[in-house]
Amino acid sequence: MKIQLSKDAVCGIIEIPKGDYLASLGSDNGQIVLVGGGRDFKIPAVRRRANVKTKRTTVTFSGGGGKIWSLVIASPKLGEWISMIQYKD
Known part of the structure; x- marks a missing residue:
């Protein structure tokens, strides 16, 4: 899915510039990958639930x-899996 960050953001120590990104899940290493602008940003994710009711x-x-936004990928x-992203001032 495509997400859009309207301002520069931070997830932990990883700085993410504003722009459009595609989000994907790397569950084997517990990361969500944001791909956009020729760069990949690997942000930490936490498993929230094991069972998902959707197909x-x-x-x-x-x-x-x-300033805090949540990015949730359910499979x-x-x-x-959830990751929290915080907009900078």
Whole structure:
């Protein structure tokens, strides 16, 4: 799924410049990969649930309040993975 960051953001120590990105899951190493602008950003992810009730993979990018946004990838085979992204000032 394509996500758009309107400002520069941070996930842990990884700085992500504003732009359009494609999100993919690397469950074997617990990372979500954002691909865009000729660069790959590997951000840490945490497994939230093992069982997912949907039969297809979904990607959700939603506001978590203030500057913090959550990126959730849910897959029937790999479970649900979440990463928190914080916008810079």
